[in-house]
Amino acid sequence: MSTQRGNGGTQEMTSSQWIDMEKQYYMFTVRRQPVVLARGEGTKVWDVEGKEYLDFCAGWAVDNLGHSHPAITEAITRQASTLMQTSNQFYTLPQLQLAQLLVENSALDKVFLSNSGAEALEGVSKLARKYGKKNRDGAYEVITAFNSFHGRTMSMVAATGQPHYQEPFQPLTPGFVHVDYNNVEAIMEATTDRTAAVLLEPVQGEGGVIIPSPDYLPRVREWCDSQGLLLLLDEVQTGFGRLGTLFGYESFGIEPDGMALAKGLGGGVPIGAFMSKDQCMALEPGDHGSTFGGNALTCAAAYASTSYIIDNDVSANARRMGEYLRDGLEGLKSRYSFIADVRGLGLLMAMEFDDNISGKVVAQCNEEGLLLNPVKPNAIRFMPPLNITPAEIDPAVERLEAALKAVSA
């Protein structure tokens, strides 16, 4: 049913020939699905043979408006023929317009634009160190959570609380202390004179879609206030409507002192940002910079995507469609006893199995025409475009069911 062909087969080479090219030329650092994508539109993508898939990976929670959204492609086309890259010695309009949009729609006062999530988190970590130096007698430690994910640069590998990302790269950047997620007392116990900040994901995404209890972030907020610590949020995956609110912190009723953004910010172009409240903006001229950060092209795309999300309240659609998808997944859970759990917030969701079958399920979903992420050996992750409709969720749940049937047969 899902193997319609002839829609996008623009390449003459077959998928397996392209995959052979990878083996010859590309560093093997990521295990990929054997799917070679050629084209996308909305929630659908087509491989080089023209097979159609529903894309519930959406570029790792990046394509919040789906593929090739006209508002974004129009902005990119217009800006590409106007002005793309200048150095940050000069001002450009798209950068300032995006900065204004982000500040006026968030609880933060200032923004710095980067090129990726890890880079944004490097920036906010530098801010924390400088803040500690100035305001907390040289304190420099950042408390982060086990099972977190903050990116792949050397310092973000140190911040990420998962040993398997760290062990090959010892010695790690010092200054990151890990505690259990969703445990305020653990943060209290880890706080010392050396602590400058606490850095958390509002929901742990790569860690398997772990939702903290509703009072976790509010209580961490109280603790940070009582101790003079910065509360920094990694909103790289949760920002721009993913959890059903424009920023994840709104879902928990708190405001951070600083946050990192990326993924959904650019609607498909590489851009990140970190933001700060004025009272903890410790960085000064010369402390930070970037050649490409705040580039006019990526800023124009990010402005188009973000203003569309805000103006059309796409976050509310993510909330409604999250509930709709959850109903579908709960229906499957009631029929297949090997489904152990369905959890999520907004359109960031996971299905957990009682065995390590996520690789098999995802492989079978590829066959059925549904792209998913095996986030853990026993769990798959759902992060479709946020403007998705029931007309796309229904066939996705059907394709997943067909895959579950095949895997359990």
Ligand SMILES: *Cc1c(COP(=O)(O)O)cnc(C)c1O
């Ligand atoms: C993806 C991700 C990052 C890293 O972002 P990159 O753009 O890949 O550097 C950091 N934190 C979280 C929560 C993420 O999901």
